[in-house]
Amino acid sequence: DAGITQSPRHKVTETGTPVTLRCHQTENHRYMYWYRQDPGHGLRLIHYSYGVKDTDKGEVSDGYSVSRSKTEDFLLTLESATSSQTSVYFCAISTQQGYEAFFGQGTRLTVV
């Protein structure tokens, strides 16, 4: 257990509503990541953080924003959810960027 907690684990929301997913770590790792996983696409990086208030975009960042006000928490926000954002979202942490990643259990988000 890498000490990563994602919440909620499941969520159903309506198109156009804002949604925030939370990732909490107890490992004090510097790097945190948000990925989405869709059939046939593997894991795609949405945003990542390399420290408190330091974040950057990943491969599929459109429609998503993030915030990291504390080392242990990394929030992913969908400002106005769309059906294309229905996916399983994973948070991950690592000690170095691009190094071995430890993943949370995922959040299954359905946008109807």
Next chain:
Amino acid sequence: TQLLEQSPQFLSIQEGENLTVYCNSSSVFSSLQWYRQEPGEGPVLLVTVVTGGEVKKLKRLTFQFGDARKDSSLHITAAQPGDTGLYLCAGQGGSSARQLTFGSGTQLTVLP
């Protein structure tokens, strides 16, 4: 964008059989990682290979990094039902040096 192609996408075999999963790219990676993911869970790191030509063994699993560091393979000997899962390769380095690039995965089912 770097791409990692995994093959086969799906593999269903009988207990006791051997199998090989491939991970190929046109890009050179500093290192390559293999993860296994079970339903409802996040990926779990199996191994990291760093040196071209490197071979690592983990019980019945053998991982190899290509000499040119563009490809990797995972060989499982005498597969067991407990090996069932989604196997993901992930490359670190290359043109996007700091990020992990994930393959789309190989879904392995081992039938008893």
